[in-house]
Amino acid sequence: MFSEKSRIRFFIYLSIVLGVIISGRLFFLQVVKGDFFAEIAGSQAESEYAAYKGRGIIYDRNGKPLAVNKKVASLYVFASNLKDRRNFIARLNKAGIKISKTTRARILKNEGFVWVERNVNIASARRIKELVPEIEYTLNENRFYPERHLAASIIGFTGVDNQGLWGLENRYDNVLKGEKIKLVTLKDNKGNLILFEDNKAKTHAESALYVTIDTYLQGTAEYLLRKGVEEFKADRGIAVGIDVKTGDIIFAASSDNYDPNNYSRYSDKTWKNDVATFLFEPGSIYKPVAFSYLLDRHKLDLTKQVNCENGHFRLYGHTIKDVKPIGVVTANEVLIKSSNIGMIKLTDKVDRKDFYEYMRTAGFGQKTGITGISEEDGLLRSYRQWSGLSRPSLSIGQEILVTPLQMARFYAAVANGGFLVTPSIVEKVEKNGRSESPEAQKTPIMSEATAKTMQALLAEVVKEGTGQKAKSSFVEIAGKTGTGQKFDKASGSYSSREYTASFAGFYPAQNPGVAMVVVYDSPKLSIYGGSTAAVTFRRMAELTSLYLGLQRKDVDESI
Amino acid sequence: MFEIKDDRLQILILASILMTTGLIFVFSAGSIQALRLDKGELYFFNKQLLAVFIGLGLMYGAYSIPLKSWRKFVPALYFVTLALLIVVFFFPKLNGSHRWILLPGFSLQPSELAKFTCILYLAHYLDKKEGRLNDFTKGFLPASIMLGIIGALILSEPDYGTTLLIICVSFTLFLIGGAHMRHMLGVIGFIAPIITAGLLMGYRRGRIMSFLDPWEDRYGTGYQLVQSLTAVGSGGFFGKGIGNSSQKLYFLPEAHTDFIYAIIAEETGLIGSLAILVIVTAFFIICVKVALKHKELFYKLLTFGIAFSLFIQALLHISVVTGLLPTKGIGLPLVSYGGSNMMSSLFMVGVLLRSAEEAGS
Numbered sequence: 001m002f003s004e005k006s007r008i009r010f011f012i013y014l015s016i017v018l019g020v021i022i023s024g025r026l027f028f029l030q031v032v033k034g035d036f037f038a039e040i041a042g043s044q045a046e047s048e049y050a051a052y053k054g055r056g057i058i059y060d061r062n063g064k065p066l067a068v069n070k071k072v073a074s075l076y077v078f079a080s081n082l083k084d085r086r087n088f089i090a091r092l093n094k095a096g097i098k099i100s101k102t103t104r105a106r107i108l109k110n111e112g113f114v115w116v117e118r119n120v121n122i123a124s125a126r127r128i129k130e131l132v133p134e135i136e137y138t139l140n141e142n143r144f145y146p147e148r149h150l151a152a153s154i155i156g157f158t159g160v161d162n163q164g165l166w167g168l169e170n171r172y173d174n175v176l177k178g179e180k181i182k183l184v185t186l187k188d189n190k191g192n193l194i195l196f197e198d199n200k201a202k203t204h205a206e207s208a209l210y211v212t213i214d215t216y217l218q219g220t221a222e223y224l225l226r227k228g229v230e231e232f233k234a235d236r237g238i239a240v241g242i243d244v245k246t247g248d249i250i251f252a253a254s255s256d257n258y259d260p261n262n263y264s265r266y267s268d269k270t271w272k273n274d275v276a277t278f279l280f281e282p283g284s285i286y287k288p289v290a291f292s293y294l295l296d297r298h299k300l301d302l303t304k305q306v307n308c309e310n311g312h313f314r315l316y317g318h319t320i321k322d323v324k325p326i327g328v329v330t331a332n333e334v335l336i337k338s339s340n341i342g343m344i345k346l347t348d349k350v351d352r353k354d355f356y357e358y359m360r361t362a363g364f365g366q367k368t369g370i371t372g373i374s375e376e377d378g379l380l381r382s383y384r385q386w387s388g389l390s391r392p393s394l395s396i397g398q399e400i401l402v403t404p405l406q407m408a409r410f411y412a413a414v415a416n417g418g419f420l421v422t423p424s425i426v427e428k429v430e431k432n433g434r435s436e437s438p439e440a441q442k443t444p445i446m447s448e449a450t451a452k453t454m455q456a457l458l459a460e461v462v463k464e465g466t467g468q469k470a471k472s473s474f475v476e477i478a479g480k481t482g483t484g485q486k487f488d489k490a491s492g493s494y495s496s497r498e499y500t501a502s503f504a505g506f507y508p509a510q511n512p513g514v515a516m517v518v519v520y521d522s523p524k525l526s527i528y529g530g531s532t533a534a535v536t537f538r539r540m541a542e543l544t545s546l547y548l549g550l551q552r553k554d555v556d557e558s559i
Numbered sequence: 560m561f562e563i564k565d566d567r568l569q570i571l572i573l574a575s576i577l578m579t580t581g582l583i584f585v586f587s588a589g590s591i592q593a594l595r596l597d598k599g600e601l602y603f604f605n606k607q608l609l610a611v612f613i614g615l616g617l618m619y620g621a622y623s624i625p626l627k628s629w630r631k632f633v634p635a636l637y638f639v640t641l642a643l644l645i646v647v648f649f650f651p652k653l654n655g656s657h658r659w660i661l662l663p664g665f666s667l668q669p670s671e672l673a674k675f676t677c678i679l680y681l682a683h684y685l686d687k688k689e690g691r692l693n694d695f696t697k698g699f700l701p702a703s704i705m706l707g708i709i710g711a712l713i714l715s716e717p718d719y720g721t722t723l724l725i726i727c728v729s730f731t732l733f734l735i736g737g738a739h740m741r742h743m744l745g746v747i748g749f750i751a752p753i754i755t756a757g758l759l760m761g762y763r764r765g766r767i768m769s770f771l772d773p774w775e776d777r778y779g780t781g782y783q784l785v786q787s788l789t790a791v792g793s794g795g796f797f798g799k800g801i802g803n804s805s806q807k808l809y810f811l812p813e814a815h816t817d818f819i820y821a822i823i824a825e826e827t828g829l830i831g832s833l834a835i836l837v838i839v840t841a842f843f844i845i846c847v848k849v850a851l852k853h854k855e856l857f858y859k860l861l862t863f864g865i866a867f868s869l870f871i872q873a874l875l876h877i878s879v880v881t882g883l884l885p886t887k888g889i890g891l892p893l894v895s896y897g898g899s900n901m902m903s904s905l906f907m908v909g910v911l912l913r914s915a916e917e918a919g920s
Contacts, residue, residue, distance in 0.1 A: 004736075004737070004856065007734065008735055008850055008851055008863055009847075009851065011863070012844050012848075015840050015843050015847075015870060016844075019837070019840040022874070022877055022881065023833060023836060025881045025882075026829055026832050026836070029788060029792045029881060029882075030791060030824065033792050034792055034793070034795040034796065035795075036792065037789045038792070038793040040789045040792075041789050041792075
């Protein structure tokens with residue numbers, strides 16, 4: 001046989017052969033299949049195991065937190081490690097976990113990693129782990145909204161992976177989303193995959209979002225609206241208050257609300273922010289738009305005599321009516337008494353194009369440009385498409401759809417001396433020590449003189465006109481009531497029974513601070529804004545003035 | 560003093576390269592595992608560094624002992640090993656097996672010592688019985704029983720990897736020492752069914768089946784292999800750069816021990832993975848040449864046995880990582896994290912250095 005030497009030498013050749021085989025394998029894996037594996041490695045790194053932590057906090061204008069982070073646990077299982085899957089599911093049910101059909105199917109199929117339940121509190125995760133030992137959990141963070149319903153439609157909410165899904169949470173997701181962490185999977189000694197947080201993959205991102213909303217006033221408005229909805233038997237109530245000079249939205253409330261901590265239990269209709277997306281026909285609260293146009297562009301003489309026809313007036317085969325019939329009055333009384341016939345007669349001779357352009361400049365039929373929340377354009381048809389009835393209709397706030405925010409913005413312009421301001425809901429965004437605020441534009445739409453005249457007239461409306469229900473002994477309110485027929489999208493015509501009742505104005509009338517609009521959708525108690533929206537407006541205005549320390553009526557500043 | 564032609568220097572240089580590579584990648588791949596255990600980033604690195612220092616001491620110690628004196632220690636060493644392999648069962652299980660003697664501050668794996676003991680024993684025995692191995696009961700059987708006892712103890716820890724390694728090295732030594740092929744086939748016929756049954760039980764069966772097609776259950780039994788292949792493959796030609804592995808961070812378990820070669824391949828590409836393979840093979844060939852220089856069978860077998868044991872371990876590690884063999888936790892000698900293995904490997908390198916010195920003179 002062979003000598004020892006040759007036997008030993010044989011292993012030199014063997015080692016070279018084995019080395020060549022392995023080299024070939026390496027070449028195959030790293031060069032031939034290199035791109036294939038590089039792709040797998042890349043896609044894995046971005047797999048479902050990624051999560052975000054340290055999401056930016058959302059504060060109100062006073063630094064009160066509205067959206068914070070809470071440590072929670074997410075339960076998962078590696079289904080391929082389970083001995084008896086059906087038994088496992090049965091024990092899960094016993095432990096009080098109801099799994100979805102998809103989860104059930106995933107567990108029963110031979111899937112590896114399956115989330116069983118996301119974002120439960122840590123104590124109950126521990127309890128479940130004791131009852132069902134195959135369950136594993138990882139700690140993560142999830143959003144918690146300490147004020148629950150408050151401003152929920154503005155703030156929005158996040159999904160199971162703490163990703164912004166709705167409202168500001170969604171719009172500012174890039175800023176807020178915080179640090180990305182990766183959950184690492186490893187096998188333990190029994191061959192079970194386990195997840196843990198990869199400390200190395202942390203990147204620091206500290207951010208915060210400050211909204212212009214004041215939690216107290218927002219809560220008050222929501223409370224008053226819910227009360228009002230009961231009292232006036234309305235479908236819903238909406239109120240928005242903005243700082244007349246800066247355009248900051250101080251409250252944006254709706255009686256229709258949801259709890260973002262459990263958003264999926266509510267209809268998605270309740271998620272919408274009504275303030276910028278609810279479309280309604282403004283009716284008389286729109287008259288000041290037409291009236292300011294007459295003052296500013298046609299130098300309307302307030303003492304001009306107008307025959308209001310005792311409440312009945314035929315126009316293009318239609319009968320125009322006034323709620324309170326009047327005869328011949330001066331122009332200013334047309335507004336104060338809210339005469340439809342008077343408004344139509346005053347705008348009789350105006351140029352369509354000019355009138356249309358004024359209304360566009362005043363912000364109607366287009367977005368306000370607010371950053372952070374979704375909004376509707378409203379509807380203001382171009383003068384080219386107007387019929388004979390269009391101009392008269394528009395002068396009394398018909399044939400137009402507006403949002404509460406558009407209306408409030410116009411009243412703010414009247415109140416601040418004639419400037420249309422871009423409303424804002426986001427005060428500032430802080431990220432990595434830098435602070436940024438959305439840009440606000442200020443566009444003059446009427447002369448200061450016109451604005452002053454309008455302020456005085458609207459104060460008169462409350463003092464002795466149709467807005468007397470808004471009269472307050474605490475704060476002098478200027479504003480206008482309105483009733484609009486609801487436009488039924490389905491039938492494409494105005495509803496004869498459904499109305500929106502509204503009140504728009506500002507306060508204190510002599511030195512305006514806040515412009516506000518209150519709208520009730522389909523109030524059954526009274527269709528008139530004077531008896532419903534005006535009441536809520538007054539209550540809110542009184543509380544706002546007290547809270548903000550706005551100049552009160554009974555204090556003589558000369559002392 | 561030393562010349563580059565000197566075998567000792569060549570062995571020392573190659574071992575140092577492997578050791579340094581090991582420290583770099585234990586740092587690179589081990590830091591994340593350390594963080595997982597809530598230890599500092601340097602936890603594994605520091606422990607490895609300590610093992611390297613102790614190991615270098617052992618290496619120097621082994622280098623200073625003349626090879627022939629080892630023959631006097633054979634019975635003593637055998638019984639010490641046996642005792643330790645029994646003692647290990649009185650320590651609690653760690654990761655599901657009785658592999659470690661847990662002492663305050665550190666732990667030891669007697670199976671690491673067993674590798675050397677078996678090689679030494681067999682080299683001694685085969686040299687003693689030279690020419691009489693054809694007698695089954697007086698030649699082949701006694702040694703098989705002695706080794707079998709050690710093997711059985713390690714198998715029941717359980718530690719399949721080391722058992723297989725010892726069987727593999729022993730058979731090779733028998734083969735070189737002139738054992739009768741018929742006898743050896745007989746023993747293979749006896750233990751093969753036991754090993755096979757062991758392999759096909761429990762999780763090992765899953766591992767073996769998944770080796771054939773890891774993609775079939777890539778999140779279950781095929782997970783490790785898929786992740787390992789992904790690490791190796793995604794390294795490409797030039798690698799992702801040292802410290803840039805994404806696999807070690809997220810997906811590859813035991814990246815600093817049983818899969819360190821995958822991380823080396825991922826971070827240094829084909830260039831680095833081939834370099835390690837070449838170094839490992841060159842180390843083996845140099846040592847085999849040293850073995851061939853010796854006149855006496857004992858020296859030849861001792862030197863070859865040690866070199867072969869280190870080489871086979873390395874080859875097993877690389878083959879598992881590249882999917883050529885079923886997943887089996889086995890470290891890359893001198894590179895992977897593991898104190899006992901590092902110390903025993905360095906100790907054996909010390910013996911090889913001594914052997915090179917004695918062969919050269």
